[in-house]
Every structure is written in structure tokens, then in C-alpha cells.
Amino acid sequence: MSVLLDHLPELWQGLIVTFQLTAASFAGAAVLGALVCALRVSPVRVLRAIGTAYVESFQNLPLLVLLVLAFFGLPEIGVKAEPLVTAIVVIAVYEAAYVGEALRSGVNSVGKGQGEAARAIGLTFGQSLRHVVLPQALRTVVQPLGNIFIATTMNTALAAAVGVVDLTAAANRVNLVEAQPIPIFVGAGLAYALIAAAVGFATGRLERKLVILR
């Protein structure tokens, strides 16, 4: 146990980086995912095809391959940024495919009659989206989005494999110095489990609050 306390600063710094990676890349994924969802539900075939291609590519490529491509491949064509920023962008782009699919399934879960009714009483496209479709769609995606957030937290660990010092990398470094794997790795694992439990708890509360009984 004292190993953890001795190296608290490094581990804490790693945890902060994990938080930064998770929060920033999930925020990016939410924005990009909304865009991807908009493309995929649009009435324009070309835009739908672009959205589908995006989702298919990024759901079927391993995140580690994307990270390696961005960290070691892109500098070759003159695209280079700080490691933390690169990792955030790559994880955001990757998770956006999942967020987009979750949002799309939310929109599709709204009954067709709802949209027809909204248009029949004369709401414009924006109004029917804002007052009728989205409030119902967003309620159903709270739980899926929470799961994607947890998956994002776990996926940020892969940044350790390309040299970002997050919690996983910090734990590994401390272990290389101290050679006491059990407390160090169990501690790091528990930190991830705690984050996931907190998110699960929050989304559970949120969903119960938002649920509509029919």
C-alpha cells in the first residue's frame, strides 16, 4: 500500500491525464457524432453514404491502429501535433462513430407518427426536431451514451501504448521502479472501475429521472 502513497504524485498526474483524455475526447466525439448522425438520417443519399462510410470505417478499425497511424504515420506527411492533442483527436474521431450510431438509433426509436403529427400541426423542420423528436430521442440514448463514455475511459488507456503518460502508463512506470505489481496494478484497475461505477450511477439516475411512463 505504501508504494501507492510514495508515488502518489506520478499516479495522480496520470489520473489527471486520463481524465483530460476522456473528457476532451468524449466532448469531441459528441459533437462529431451528432454531425455523423445528422449525415446518416439526412434525406440526401450522398450525405447518408458519407456518414455510413465514416461509421463503417471507424467501427471496424482497431483504435490502436489509428493511434499508431496518427503518431508515426501522419508526421511523414507533415501533420504533427502534441502527443496529448493527437491522442484526443484520434480517440474523438474513433468514438464519434459509436456516438453517431447511438444517436441514430435514438432518432429511429421515435415513432413515425410523432414526426407526422408535428408536421401536420404546422411545425417547421427545426421546431419539430426541437420540440418533438429530440426530447424523445435523447431520453432513450442516455444509457447507451453512458456506456460509450465508459468505453472511452477504457480506450484512453491505449494512448499509453504510443507514449502518452496516462494512468496506465504511470502505473507501469511506477511498477518498473518499485517492482510491486499487485498494489500498483490493482490500484490503477480500481481507479478505472470507480470512474465507470460513477458514470454508471449518474446515467442510471439521469435515466430514471427522464423516463416517460406510457
Add this chain to the structure above:
Amino acid sequence: MSVLFDEPGPKARRRIRVATVLGVLAAVALAVLAVRQFAANGQLDAARWQPYATWPMWRYLLTGLWSTFLAAIVSAALSMAFGLVLALGRLSHRRWIRLPAAAYVEVVRVVPALLLVYVVLFALPRYGLDLPLFWKLVVPLTASNAAAFAEIFRAGINSVERGQTEAGLAVGLTPLQTMRLVVLPQAARRVLPSIVSQSVGLLKDTSLGFVVSYGELLYSGKVLAAYNGLLIQTYLVVALVYLAVNVSLSKLARTLEARQPVTFRRRTARA
């Protein structure tokens, strides 16, 4: 059409045409930008792509792909078996079986696979357990995917109507026989699509061989790139191979799902 739109009228059709043109233009602009960036840095030279038109390069990468498949298949088989045990454990009536199984699933499901890889890579050797490279990749993947498979199986078993179990017990089968002969065959069919898509995830996870230095596809790419210095070309080719394999597998999952009766789909909708 959908919840969002009616059949387009003349005005909407005009807008759709405009959006089509704009969408195509944006896509073309992106492609042109990428190609220019490649050209500006001299990465488009034929000499830098020529190697990937030769057989030895591909033979090396395909050997890597074979190792990827090997690791994925072994780890999928082991984690399904382990996952089934965990799922049955979680559904057991005995608390001393149920609680540990539930704890394992709930904790391992949210611990990053890379952390487990590090444990096997750096922690176990300290306790005298130095596995061969192949198992250094397969063991952590199995440990983490078993939890995911356990949840899939549990959802499947729970989706089988209770009357089936009751009927099995009523005709005199033991609980174990009922599970094996009545419930599991029905559950297995229902969770097949989820199992295939989880297996795609597992195949993606084998890219952690990059960390373990087990010669699967991504690590082969790394070795190749270090040897010929063609970084972006090599990693792009590797990415395309992953894409081709996984898109086919995902397509298989969707085909399987489409063949299921609608009522199954709702009940086993992802845990």
C-alpha cells in the same frame, strides 16, 4: 420516409440536389487536400509504394494476419467457454458462486485490456510465471473478453421464456439437463449476432500484440516499417487489411441478425 421527413416535394427535391452537389464537392475537396499533403511531402513517389506491389511484403503481412487470426480464434474459444461458466455462475442460486462471478464480470468489464496486458507482461514474471509471447497476448484478451461474453450469454439465457425451464423440470430433467438441453440451445441461437460482433471487437483487440511484440498484423507492420522506412504507407496498408477483414465479419453479424425473428431481436437487444 422517416420520422424526420415526408416524401420530398419540388422545393425539397431541389434542396436535395444542391446538398448532393455540395456533399460531393466537400468529399472531393478532402481527398484533394489529402493527396496534396502526401505529394508535398514526397510520399506519393512510386518508389515509396512499389514495395506493396511485391509478393514478399504481402507474404510477411499475411503471415502477420494469420497470427492475428490464430490469437483471435484461440482467445475467442477460451473466453466463450470461460464466459459461459461466468454467466451460469451469475445465474446460480448459490450465493458463494453468484457473488464472485458477478464481481469478476463487473470489475473486469471496466478495466482497460492494456492494463491487463501490462499485468501479464510485467507483473506475472515477477511471480515466476513467464508465459510464451502468444499467451502473453491471449491470456489478457481472454480475461477481459470473458466478462463481455458472460454478459451476452446471461442476456441470452434470460431471454428464454421461463415456461421453457418449467417444462424441462416438469418432464423430470435435472436443472443442469434443463439448462443444457432446453435453455442453452435456444439462447445460443439468439445471441449469435452479438457473439459475432463481440468477436470483431476481440479481433480488434489483438492489435495489442503491438505492445506485447507478438508478431500479429500490427506488430508485423511495425517491424516492416522499421525495416523499409515507409511508415505511413505500411500503416495505411495494415489499416486497410484490418478494415477488409472486420467489415466482412460485421456484415456477417448483420446478416445473422436480419435472419432472426423480430421478437428475439428485441429481447436480446444488447445488454
